[in-house]
Amino acid sequence: MSTTISQALQPAFATGEFITQVFLVSAALFMLLAIAMFYRAVKGPTTQDRVLAVNVLGTNTVVVLALLGAGLGEPSLLDIALVYALLNFLMAVAISKFTVERGGVL
Amino acid sequence: MIETIRTVAIVGFILVGLFFTLVSATGVIRLPDVYSRAHTASQADTLGAGFALAGVALALGFSTTSFKTVLLLFFIFITNPTAAHAIARAADEEGIKPWTTDDDRTDADLYEEAMADE
Amino acid sequence: MSDNRTLVPLSASSTNRNTIEYAVRTALADGPATLRLVYVHPPEVHADDSREQAATDLLKRASVWANEDGEQFDAELTIETAQLGTDEYLFSPSDIADTIARDAIQTGANRVLFDPSYDPGIGAPLLRPLEYELARFDAFTVEEAPAGRSARRTPFLARTSLPQIGAIFVISFVFYQILAADPTYWFEIVTGVVSAAIVAIGLSQVTFTRNPTWQTPARLVRHTIYIPYLLKEIIKSNILIAAVILHPKLPIDPRMTRIRPAVWGSLPMTALSNSITLTPGTLAVRIDGRTLTVHTLVPAAREGLFAGDLERAIRFVFYGREAAEITSPEQRGEAELIDSTDEPSSWEQDDGAPTDAAEEERTDTEPPTMNETDEGDDT
Helix, strand or coil: CCCCHHHHCCCCCCCHHHHHHHHHHHHHHHHHHHHHHHHHHHHCCCHHHHHHHHHHHHHHHHHHHHHHHHHHCCCHHHHHHHHHHHHHHHHHHHHHHHHCCCCCCC | CHHHHHHHHHHHHHHHHHHHHHHHHHHHHHCCCHHHHHHHHHCHHHHHHHHHHHHHHHHHCCCHHHHHHHHHHHHHHHHHHHHHHHHHHHHHHCCCCCCCCCCCCCHHHHHHHHHHHC | CCCCEEEEEECCCCCHHHHHHHHHHHHHHHCCEEEEEEEECCHHHHHCCHHHHHHHHHHHHHHHHHHHHHCCCCCCEEEEEEEECCCCCCCCHHHHHHHHHHHHHHHCCCEEEECCCCCCCCCCCCHHHHHHHHCCCCCCEEEECCCCCCCCCCCCCCCCCHHHHHHHHHHHHHHHHHHCCCCCCHHHHHHHHHHHHHHHHHHHHHHCCCCCCCHHHHHHHHHHHHHHHHHHHHHHHHHHHHHHHHCCCCCCCCEEEEECCCCCCHHHHHHHHHHHHHCCCEEEEEEECCEEEEEECCHHHHHHHHHCHHHHHHHHHHHCHHHHHCCCHHHHCCEEEECCCCCCCHHHHHHHCCCHHHHHHHHCCCCCCCCCCCCCCCC
């Protein structure tokens, strides 16, 4: 493996070393907030609470992906973020629809 | 000079984004019932993500990648409230009653009641 | 001047929406038409201005409806409004019939169309005698709109047309090129054209329900005015909610509410409920026709919702400036607090039998049922 961490941290965009650090640190903080969502996802009590927690977690993941894309200089991460955002939405709607017996949500 | 302003703006956007996401996380953990939680999940979180993505778009400058970021921001603003609405509506369809201030039942009680009615 | 003129006398009635829809549909069936909406004032109007204001509002709302319905037809629709009987005392059905007939003859109307629950406000059930009196005149036909209660529904699968396919093709092609790595590379352009063509042909039936017109860009421009306004509202109320949530005591007062916004059509309704959900403190839970069930977190958010600022902005975006001025849902009596989402709304109960009492309640400017009732709670 030739890519070391210091190489990965090289600023790929003309925004300087400092901004790169900001992106990576804030990505870590967003990740922490996402992990906090597991509390609600596990505790519930309703199915909707869990879906909600996973949905918030997903939104945070999208932001983390975007921040990493900018911080690590990997523009392709933004494509992943786009797909993730749409899938996250579909997940929330689909689970909402199929957990209800009467159906007809949306 | 202009670079300094941009850096400050990026850091500012990301900090505001972090703050609102923190509010959203606090809300989802603290608030008493699924409807109230859906509020912060859809709104504070959308704004938090919006600010953070705006920071990213600003850092990337004028490029296809930053265009994608703006698109992502737009998607989140459309889909997040819709998802929250779908979740709240599913809760309503299940017969879960909203919690009110003078109510001494917990969210788990309200859930069990709704399940008992089925 | 077109030869197809319809005169529609209006009063405060729950079936107005259907009547307008029927009037527009039948009038435009064969060529361009003129719709003349008139409000006949009851005798006591001379005493105060509020009735006159109510009449102006009613006519304005009806014109917005008619314009909206007229957009779906190729033929051109002209709308006139008028208030009759402001300078005379109209007591009996024959007085009112004379006034309507005179107006119809003066303006050259060849059809008079009544709302099934039309009542000019002199207390008696008047429609039958009115129609009977009007049948004396030969210059026009008298007709009553069918009393269908169900709202107009646009079919999910609409007929497709070339402008629709073209619009979707352009939108999806641009979207494809945004996602593409290099929009100038020939490979991206060819694959873009192919995928956009597949999307346009496959999805043109479900995307638009009518042809894009020149009004669509005007709406887009108004949308761009709306977005900064919405952003401002979102940030303002987000700060308020953030303070509530981070407050150690968590001072929330969640309540279910129900409003009936003065917004028609599925797209404006979607935009409104999405905006309501985006604005912190309010969350759209359920939409049934025009009735919106909204969960509110704090009293401040509730007041904002009942004051109807977002609703007004949405009307501005979709119908233009003049439609923005309708009164707030609270003043219309179309906002209430509810204990359970199963209980029927107060205005739906009214709609069943439009009695005098119900009419009175609807025109009341007092705030709706804000008192807390615990009886509805079936624990």
